[in-house]
Amino acid sequence: MAFNTGIESFLKIKGYSIARSESGKKVIEFEKDPIANDFWDYMSAHSSIRTVFNAFIKSRELESHNSLERLSKFLEEAETSFVFGAYCKNTNKPCQIILDRPNLLESNFKLPIKHRTTCPTCKFRNTFSKEDYKPIFKLEFRDIVKFFLKGCKKNVFRIAYSVSCYFCNKDAPFDEKIPTIKRCSKCKNISYLSTQFILNPEIENLIKDTHGYWLEWFVWKLTKGRLKSEIGLLIEKENKKIECDIVLWNGKLIVIECKDTTDESFISKLTSLNKFADYFVLVSTVKLRKDTLETARDILKQKFIYVKPSDIHNSVNIILGISKKS
Ligand SMILES: [Zn+2]
Numbered sequence: 423m424a425f426n427t428g429i430e431s432f433l434k435i436k437g438y439s440i441a442r443s444e445s446g447k448k449v450i451e452f453e454k455d456p457i458a459n460d461f462w463d464y465m466s467a468h469s470s471i472r473t474v475f476n477a478f479i480k481s482r483e484l485e486s487h488n489s490l491e492r493l494s495k496f497l498e499e500a501e502t503s504f505v506f507g508a509y510c511k512n513t514n515k516p517c518q519i520i521l522d523r524p525n526l527l528e529s530n531f532k533l534p535i536k537h538r539t540t541c542p543t544c545k546f547r548n549t550f551s552k553e554d555y556k557p558i559f560k561l562e563f564r565d566i567v568k569f570f571l572k573g574c575k576k577n578v579f580r581i582a583y584s585v586s587c588y589f590c591n592k593d594a595p596f597d598e599k600i601p602t603i604k605r606c607s608k609c610k611n612i613s614y615l616s617t618q619f620i621l622n623p624e625i626e627n628l629i630k631d632t633h634g635y636w637l638e639w640f641v642w643k644l645t646k647g648r649l650k651s652e653i654g655l656l657i658e659k660e661n662k663k664i665e666c667d668i669v670l671w672n673g674k675l676i677v678i679e680c681k682d683t684t685d686e687s688f689i690s691k692l693t694s695l696n697k698f699a700d701y702f703v704l705v706s707t708v709k710l711r712k713d714t715l716e717t718a719r720d721i722l723k724q725k726f727i728y729v730k731p732s733d734i735h736n737s738v739n740i741i742l743g744i745s746k747k748s
């Protein structure tokens with residue numbers, strides 16, 4: 423894939439040579455696969471989907487108590503959820519009971535317009551409108567199942583059943599011909615039947631080794647239609663190499679760094695970036711430490727823009743805002 427000529431010539435005039443990074447090649451390859459469209463439909467539907475997906479690829483399961491705890495932290499940081507709750511509105515006797523708890527995966531992310539219900543505790547007659555619903559960050563496994571099933575419809579996940587023996591730890595795929603009670607073929611104890619959600623192999627390839635390439639891909643897709651952009655560039659001058667996740671061109675050279683971990687190594691390349699970029703945009707799915715952000719701001723001054731976890735879907739507008747300002 424040829425480079426965007428505007429970006430390429432701008433960098434060449436400044437004495438830089440450019441090449442495509444491994445992550446860039448991988449993302450471009452992924453984008454050619456038909457699954458990229460389905461994955462885009464799934465991931466762009468709502469920020470809560472992206473947050474839960476991210477938690478899933480980090481712990482590789484969402485069933486256990488620990489991973490649900492971790493997920494609630496992620497959702498809270500990103501200020502998003504697909505489960506909402508409306509509490510009893512009796513002001514005389516606050517009973518703090520959730521009377522309606524919709525899962526928005528079942529309603530195409532729409533909150534109920536009007537919902538009437540009488541509180542079983544205080545008998546107060548509630549009428550809830552959209553504004554009364556607050557996001558719930560502590561999800562239950564039944565909520566997560568709906569997340570997976572929605573992904574199965576888009577081929578992001580597939581279902582695999584397996585039988586496990588907890589006496590001798592033998593796992594085997596589930597054969598539908600066997601009777602309801604399945605005994606371990608080895609030790610004859612009763613086996614436990616489980617459901618697993620397995621990622622599409624192309625998506626697996628994009629996210630394996632915990633690289634946040636899905637985020638680069640996602641932000642690149644967000645920007646692509648609206649600005650001239652490049653993915654995964656290796657920029658070199660005087661033997662100094664800098665890797666840029668995404669570079670945008672709108673008369674201004676805007677470098678976007680996508681972060682999916684708390685790793686702070688990007689700080690080391692900011693001084694070099696400061697020399698040729700007009701702006702540096704940091705898009706992060708995790709909340710970064712305050713002093714890290716302050717260090718970045720010290721180096722780049724007004725060139726530094728931070729897109730926090732809850733604003734990712736809005737990245738392009740934030741970027742367009744900065745290029746209008748100047
Ligand atoms: Zn009540």
Ligand SMILES: [Zn+2]
Nearest residue numbers: 587590606609
């Ligand atoms: Zn066994």
